[in-house]
Amino acid sequence: MTDEPVSATRLGLRSRLAGRSLPGVIGLLGPALAMLWAGIAIAGNVIAAGSKFTTDVPREDLLQVGVAQFTWTGYAEWALAAVWVVGLWNARRSRLLWVLAAPVAVLAVQKLGVYPPLHDRTVAAIAGEDTGDSPLHVVYAALEGVKIALLVGIGVVGSILHARPRD
Numbered sequence: 001m002t003d004e005p006v007s008a009t010r011l012g013l014r015s016r017l018a019g020r021s022l023p024g025v026i027g028l029l030g031p032a033l034a035m036l037w038a039g040i041a042i043a044g045n046v047i048a049a050g051s052k053f054t055t056d057v058p059r060e061d062l063l064q065v066g067v068a069q070f071t072w073t074g075y076a077e078w079a080l081a082a083v084w085v086v087g088l089w090n091a092r093r094s095r096l097l098w099v100l101a102a103p104v105a106v107l108a109v110q111k112l113g114v115y116p117p118l119h120d121r122t123v124a125a126i127a128g129e130d131t132g133d134s135p136l137h138v139v140y141a142a143l144e145g146v147k148i149a150l151l152v153g154i155g156v157v158g159s160i161l162h163a164r165p166r167d
Contacts, residue, residue: 026087030100031158033087037080037103038151044073045144063126067119074111081107100154106147114140 016028026033048069052062081104091097114136121131 021090023086023089026083027090028162030084030087031155031162033080033084034103034151034155034158037077037084038148038155040073040076040080041144041148041151044069044076046148060126060128063122067122067126070115070119074115077107078111099150103147103150103154106143106150110140110143110147114143 020028049066052065052069053059055062057065084104085101088097088100091100094100117134118136118140121134121136125131
């Protein structure tokens with residue numbers, strides 16, 4: 001492989017980013033940001049959440065790990081959501097604004113509405129209390145699926161729309 005296509009690609013990206021505001025740059029890089037966010041959500045909230053319970057580690061310890069896991073994954077998601085909101089500035093008059101803002105809304109419902117009672121149940125379970133059954137895990141997982149589907153869809157469609165035509 002020669003350096004020429006790589007240089008042309010870099011130059012193409014540089015020229016596409018030149019003169020853009022911060023929201024414009026984020027908007028152009030939005031599909032990649034959506035895929036990164038989806039990857040973090042899949043890894044932190046889906047794969048790691050279930051896989052840790054396949055070990056021989058005591059349940060209370062796994063729940064403590066889960067608290068840390070969801071806390072740190074949440075921090076990463078909130079940071080990406082903040083960047084995402086800045087990128088939405090250029091789409092503020094677009095009919096697609098509601099679709100583009102939907103992952104942030106789903107994250108807010110998860111982290112501000114569903115997660116707090118789930119966290120309280122987890123803390124009670126770590127303390128040895130019987131917390132009984134609750135549909136909150138199913139609700140949280142369903143919201144996670146919706147958020148991931150939205151992000152992957154935005155990433156794929158955005159990548160197609162932002163792709164440069166081949167010569």
